[in-house]
Amino acid sequence: MTAHIPPIQLAQPQAAEKKGAKGYSRQHVYPIVLICVLGLVASIGAFFEVSSLERQNRDEHFYRLAQEQSQALHSEIEASAAALRSIRGLFDASDHVSRAEFGSFIEALDVDSHIQALEWIPRVPHAERTAYSNLARQDGLPEFQFTERSSQGVIVPAEERDEYYPVYYVEPIAGNERAVGFDLGSSSTRLEALHQALSSGAEVASARITLVQETGEQFGFLIFIPIYDEGSVPTNAQSRKDLLRGFGLGVYRMGDLVASASAMARTDISDINMFIFDKTADPGQQLLYPKGSEFESDDSIPSDLRYVTDIDFSGREWRMVSVPSSGSIFAKAPMTPWLVMVLGLFITGLAALYFNVVHGRKLYADTLVETRTAELVAVNHQRGQILRKLQRSNEDLESFTFIASHDLKAPLRGIDNLVSWIVEDEESHLSEESKHNAERLRVRVNRLENLLDGLLEYSKLGRMEIVETSVDSRSMCQEIAEYLAPPEGFSINIGDKMPNFATSKPALQTVLNNLISNAVKHHDRDAGTISVSSEDLGAEFKFQVTDDGPGIDPSHHKRIFEAFQTLSPRSKVDTSGIGLALVARTVAAAGGVINVHSEVGKRGTTMSFTWAKKWPTLEG
Structure with missing residues (x-):
């Protein structure tokens, strides 16, 4: 069924649309402004909150990695000092330790690769210089001699002096050939550390030096431990000087020490730069690692994020400073806060847009509902009229079908009876063909009667x-x-x-x-x-x-x-x-x-x- 709507009714939605477009009042604008302001404030607040959390997480991560690296370095230094004490134990247990025995002992220690060498430094009076040289040559070092470094940095035979402290035993020999025979008393830095160890009776570390066997770009340092004739450390300074037998010496390269500590930490510290300073040394001589750095003290490192650890060992105070490397995750500003802020502004924009669309549609819908309601009233009225007409038509059709079916049955029964009487009365005068045609007529009448019965039943169903x-x-x-x-x-x-x-x-x-x-x-x-x-x-x-x-x-x-x-x-x-x-x-x-x-x-x-x-x- 199609209801006709007058043209004026179809034009009314356009008027409603115009009315909705002009309906943007303060009640519409104020909520949008409020949504934008609240969204902006919330986005900025979220930005600073996430920035603070990101910075806190970054700092905690950095401190954890730097602490692991510092602890690993400290452990490596302690392990190195322990190996050096073992050398003193070897010499305390024997009046004479041969070169072969020293080599076997150091090999059994299985020292870490960051230790450049472990050495035996005897105290040799000038009168015994030749004897020590000859004995070393007999041990398989045909070119052995006491040496020192000239002012030009060239290794030359050592000058004559009252006492010598030559590198006599060294393990491993490979890579340390140039150090064999070098007189530590020829270097002021080394000699100072020797005298400190002699006077204190304890192990002493030297300031930074360039090793005789150095081929790269690393600073080195030495740790001396005095060894006495009677084994135990004498109680007074004069006895310690008189009974001094020599020194156990550990030779270390700073770069190898840091690399070994980093491997021991088992964490990725590629984003962290470590600087090591000797606070005991004179200004300008404090940098230990890395060699060639532009920073000569920890105060000159321009980084707010740092982890500082002080280590006191062998008479020296070292300071380890860890800072983020340039381009590392710790030095970069995190993108998460900006993403949160952009997301917040985007959601704010969507919310404002959604409110604008919903409110606009509501204005349009309210006006449209009024218009459509009036239209529906008219359409329903028309529909009611049509339904009533249709109902009357259906009733008339069913009534007609019922009446036609009922009223047609009487003539049909009359025809059937009439044919039956004719056949009975005239049976002797009718031919077989006439009788057959009469029977066919009665069959068709019966069929038509059945059809009318069906129509009657069909029409009754609706009523x-x-x-x-x-x-x-x-x-x-x-x-x-x-x-x-x-x-x-x-x-x-x-x-x-x-x-x-x-x-x-x-x-x-x-x-x-x-x-x-x-x-x-x-x-x-x-x-x-x-x-x-x-x-x-x-x-x-x-x-x-x-x-x-x-x-x-x-x-x-x-x-x-x-x-x-x-x-x-x-x-x-x-x-x-x-x-x-x-x-x-x-x-x-x-x-x-x-x-x-x-x-x-x-x-x-x-x-x-x-x-x-x-x-x-x-x-x-």
Whole structure:
């Protein structure tokens, strides 16, 4: 049904749209401004909060890595000093330690690679210089001599002096060949450390030096430990000087020490730069690592983020300073706060836009609702008029069908009676052909009467008053079977689980009667079996009527439910062609559906339909 809407009503939404466009008042603008202000404040606050958290996490991560590196370096230094003390224990336990014994002992210690060398430094008076040199040559060092470094940095024979402190035993020898025979007393830095160890009786570390065997760009340092003739450390300075036998010496390269400590830390510290300063040394001489750095003290390093650790060992105070390397994750400003701020502003913009769109649509919708409401009132009025006309037309059509079907049956019965009387009265005068034509006339009258009966039933369905009564569907099927009285050879089997429920008895009887009757009527053999069964589906029942007849081609499954349609010639089967149309309409009125199941090439047809347990009610 299409309702006509006057042109003026169709133009009203445009007016509503214009009204909505002009409806942006303070009530619309103020919330948007408030959303933007609150969103901006929240985004800025989130920016600073996330920045603080990121900075805190970054600093904690940095401090953890720097602390691990510092602890690893301290552990390496302690391990190195322990190896040096072992050398003093070796010499305390023996009056004479040969070069071979020293080498075997150091090899057994399995010292770390960061230790450049462990050495034995005897105190040699000038009178014994030649003897020591000859003894070393006998040990397999044919070119051994006491040496020192000239002012030009060249290794030359040592000048004569009262005492010498030559590198006599050294392990490993590989890589330290130039150090063999070097007189530590020729270097003021080394000699100062020797005298401190001699006077204190304890191990002493030197200031930074360039090792004799240095081939790279690293500073080195030495640790001396005095060794005495009587084994134990004498209690007074004079005794320590008189009983001094020599020194155990550890030689270290700062770069190798730091690298070993970094490997020991087992963490990625590529983003951290470490600087090591000797606070005991004179200004300008404090940098130990890395060599060549532009910073000569920890105060000159320009970094707010730093980790500082002081180590006191062997008479010196070292300061380790860890700072982020340039381009590292610790030196870069994190992007997360900016992303949070951008996201916050983006969400704010979306919220403002959403409010703007929603409010605008609400203004438009409010006006449009008023307009459409007036339109719907008019349309509903027109619809009501049309429905009333349609209802009157349907009632007139059903009434006409009922009257026509009912009133036409009387003339048909008169024709049938008249033909019957003529045949009885004139039977002896009628030819066989006339008798045959009279019989054909009576068959057609009977067929037309059946058609009118079908139309009558069809018309009654729309006017039938539904009264739900208790129905025993099994007994109903038995009554139908008895009424149909199928030919001998046919059997109608009714299932034991047929339901007993409240419904319209005439409606259900009409459906079952037509389906069972068709199963017998359209059978193509003299004997057959028809089965009726039911299944409970919860809110409805499913009934099935199955036969072993010729079956129905699937292409005709829809057509058979149309009025006045029949698949068998009317000369073979006496049918009105309205039975299944009546069945389909009745099933639909009962809230169900009807289906046909029949396969090509196989005999048998199953007509199944559902039937609501409670008859549907029409509302509105």
